[in-house]
Amino acid sequence: MPRKLGLRGIALGYLVVVLLAPLVMVFYRTFQAGLHPIWAALSDPNTVHAFKVTLIAAAIAVPLNTLFGVLCGLAIVRRRFPGKGLLNAFIDLPLAVSPVVIGLCLYLLYGRDGWFGSWFLGHGIQILFALPSIVLATVFVSVPFVAREVIPTLRELGTEQEQAAATLGATGWQRFWRITLPSIRWAVIYGVVLTTARCLGEYGAVAMVSGGVLGKTQTAPLLVDNYMNNFNTTGAYAASLVLALIAVVVLVAMTLVKPREST
């Protein structure tokens, strides 16, 4: 059918122009210079450090937000309490608000003249322009993902299985471990994958609070920007390559988990 081909062509064409071609280019450009410069760029201590920082931030943010997501999900779906609507909206906030704005809020709160900043600085703890603020920023931008996957799944699940478990003698804790958690596991896993992707790729909020000091408070995404600005294109491409590869792994994970999540 000619019409079908036309539509298909438009869709695919759009995808190629916007998504695929650029991606292919990165791989091409990166390897254009040969393997050795890439390796040199990647083993540069600044690069290594930046990746370390990114990983640390993610390693803290992901479990934290997973726990938060599951608990919040349970509270929102199963319980009534004042401010529930607010909590729900709060969870969605990082999705609607620019990461730059989030970064700005953190900056204002923890800066020298900020509400909390003065207290922390007085105790010799540096938040802004140091690791803690990077972690904070990463945590805040990745809050929604697990919760948003868990909530609809919990809703659909209903409470019957748990009631059955209760009549069969299971305590509250047993019900949570044996029934609730296993029933939402794919939603949680999918949420974790999304959260991880977000943590690893975050730029805006972290840029606002970290100060971007090479070798000290740099994260991998910031590093790419830094390198480009300093015309260290090889370094930038090399770092991007690693990030892109991670992204592909994430994408594969997403594709594999998604169908399980929606059954």
Next chain:
Amino acid sequence: MSIEVRNISKRFGDFVAVDDVSLEIPDGSLTAVLGPSGSGKSTLLRIIAGLERPDSGEVLLSGKDATDLAPQRRDVGFVFQHYAAFKHMTVRDNIAFALTVRKRPKHEIRARVDELLELVQLQGYADRYPSKLSGGQRQRMALARALAAKPRVLLLDEPFGALDARVRAELRDWLRRLHAEVHVTTVFVTHDQEEAMEVADRVAVLNQGRLEQVGGPAELYDRPASEFVLRFLGDAFKLGDGFVRPHEITLRRLPSDDAVEVRIERLVVVGADMRIELVDGSGERMTARLRRDDVEDLELTPGEIVWATPEQSRCVLAP
């Protein structure tokens, strides 16, 4: 274990689900709680199980007050209308659940599960997931699961409601035989009066949250305590001073003291019987059911006027 509920009331917002119901269920009996939708029967059952808390009243299990006891401590088995199968576990794990959470030794669990699989005839399905079972199979699994820890009470909430007619009939039969074998106090909720009358040895009729009557099937059918029970358990028509059931109407060609004049509208053959649709002087319709032989003896034809009497009525209810 005997069950007693005293003055149980429960409302959901403005809706009164259960209104001051008191009921005794003797140990080892098979009782049906019967009523139309919204009559509070499921709520009552769930209160007995501990899945709902009553607004007032007490629940006593074996004479001891269990009103505040959590469901997991009541030693009751509950079967849900839509099975509530643990979707992420195999049939075997589902059935074993009650024993698993009680931390019974593995060999004991295995033996018991095998025993139950045989009882419900699901031997080949142990390692399947519930989603691969039919409705009837899932319900049998749910029954096995509820029985695993040998509860002293078995509660079933419209257990066969979601199944098709043939499977329903099979499982009904099966439940009765199971009870005869295992003798656990069983209470099941249904809106199907045929099911209640056929399976249970005692029936409690609920209407709009209130208990109308409780007794054996025959007692309820012949000596209903209220018009509701009368009409709910079978067809009943007003004839003269009282009510009659279709098979209790006698038709004659000559009037008598308590006879009512009726016109025959239609004669329908139903197997060995004949259903006769009648209408009386005031336009009220009723149905009589006679043996075809009797109808032929009387030589009844549509359009005729005859006289109906509640001669054989055992119904002692006045309207």
Next chain:
Amino acid sequence: MVVAINAVLGTITAWVLVRDDFRGKALVNAVIDLPFALPTIVAGLTLLTLYGPYSPVGIHLAFTRGAIVLALCFETLPFVVRTVQPVLLELDTEMEQAARSLGAGQFAVFRRIVLPNLLPGILSGCVLALARALGEIGSIVLIAGSTLHTQVASILIFNLVQGGQTTQASAVAVVLLAAAFVLLLAFGILRFYATRHERA
């Protein structure tokens, strides 16, 4: 503008993915999620590479408004597609068949039957896309540069803070937040309107 492009092309993409069948469709489906998985800065870099000063294809869009549109299209691509897909999947083709049997032509069927049902999905996708576009910085920062011509609100805030002008930065941030709020509100209203037939 980005949202409009997304609305149209996103819907087409979703349609193709649901209704059409071709080899590699699963792969294409998976790729749609790429902007979610890829760090924004890498996206910016790749776009810069392909459509910037050293572009092998000869297209030089860097430091222009076009670049911004491109970057935002990349980042927001998944939103409309993903919100429309489930709706399309659920859509009862019987409705369309009924319309055909009553004499409606191809286009009429689309306009009167399919589109109204897809509208809520398209709208939510658009709102998500718009929210994302408003706040996006990572993919833009490389390709758009900081000329007055192409400064986006997010970059503006960043620069203001760097320059120590935190109050001004906050002011811009507040405007952005207000815009986001108005957006969500408008979306809520639109959504309500579009699904009124389900509520009757």
